[in-house]
Amino acid sequence: MLKQRKRWFEVLVYAISTIGFIAVSYFLILQITKEIKIIPFCLLEFSVLMFFLIASSSIIKAVTKAMEEKVLKKEETKYLQLFIDSLRFCYTLEDFYEIIQRILEQKADCSVLYMDSEKEYVLYNSPNRITNDKDVLRTLMNNFPATWPDGFDFVGDKLGITSRYKKARGFVISHEKFHFFVLCRYTRFFDTGIYNTLVEEFYRFRKRTQTIASLSEIAGLSKEWEQLAETQRLFLPEVMPDTKRLKIAAYFRPLVNVSGDYYTALPIDEHKTLLMLGDVSGKGLPAALIMGLVMNTVKIIEDKEDLIGIVRAIDKAIKGMKLQDKYTVLFISVVDTQKMTIRYVNASMSDPLIVTRAPDGYTIKPLSSNCGVVGIIDIDDIRIDEQRLFRDDLILFASDGVSEVMNDEGVELGDTDLYTETIKNSAAKQPQEFIDDIVNLIFDYKGNNKLHDDITMMVTKVVS
Incomplete structure (x- = not known):
């Protein structure tokens, strides 16, 4: 691209110089009288020719240098930045x-x-x-x-x-x-x-490929599922962040050693916190790989308030893995304790809700879906919704492994008044106590039945 610009500029300058030389020569010829001898005229023509050649060369040298400075310093660095962004x-x-x-x-x-x-x-x-x-x-x-x-x-x-x-x-x-x-x-x-x-992005890329290769090798060759589970748990937060006006707790119980469920809480600034919980379709290694992929994608994105950009990045990353029939549902949000709002994208998660105090007790406000599943179909429009928050509000995110637990009659927990009433009755408690109540409810409700899905919850409470 730069070569072409320089070449065309050289052609243009030399063309103008040639035209200028011919014009000056023609003017000199018109001024010739019989008293002027041919030798002085030739010397004059030679001087004019040298002038145009030197001037053209100087102009080309100066302009192409400026062109290199402008084009390469900006455009070449731009390509290196584009490479980093893609990496x-x-x-x-x-x-x-x-x-x-x-x-x-x-x-x-x-x-x-x-x-x-x-x-x-x-x-x-x-x-x-x-x-x-x-x-x-x-x-x-x-x-x-x-x-x-x-x-x-x-x-x-x-x-x-x-x-x-x-x-x-x-x-x-x-x-x-x-x-x-x-x-x-x-x-x-x-x-x-x-x-x-x-350098930093190259190191991260190498570590990502090593992690994915390790997961594949462990699952495909040695079947050491516990080691695989330990590797996968590295993607999840060991402890929840200590934020100024939020208390956060989480619960994670995979059905087998590996899981497609994931969650995270990432402080953005003094007042804003990103909260996310999701569930990958299917089980086993493919779900675990997508889970790690999603968590890594969210972690490396700089603008964590750009919820639409994050969802599109996750969608692109999952599709790039080319794993058949793999997608994720997720709920991703930013809680602002200064404005007292929650902005969110709900990509087909069924259970996120806010429990808020009312004059006659606690009421439940669902955070309805406003986006399709991520990673398998084209996503046209992604809408961000916003809800007002109040002091002591409790926000519950849960995978469908919670609400779909069945009793002996085959009735799902999420369809019962017992589930709703337990949520309301425990809403005044701290997040970890609330989770303990829901976990106890799950195991009491299922009786001797086996669990059929991962159980993951994250609970956030707005405090004064």
């Missing part, structure tokens, strides 16, 4: 290679080499002369061995480390003996402030 949603090596091709190679005109330095094995290389050159590969392996420390460094013309940023021909990111080389003639134009962000 946040890569969960497999296939995803990684796709954004290398689409962004670094096609848009930024870079050459890429990704390798396992310990095994001296090339995982990916761009289809061009530089990264396919055996001498280049050998030089990089010698200069950046497996013992090279984690971090990033600039690569010089001789393909070794260089401290002269303006002379750099590329850069390398090293992480646990894996090296990611990006070679580009315009490395000096990348904004230096972007490299630390790129």
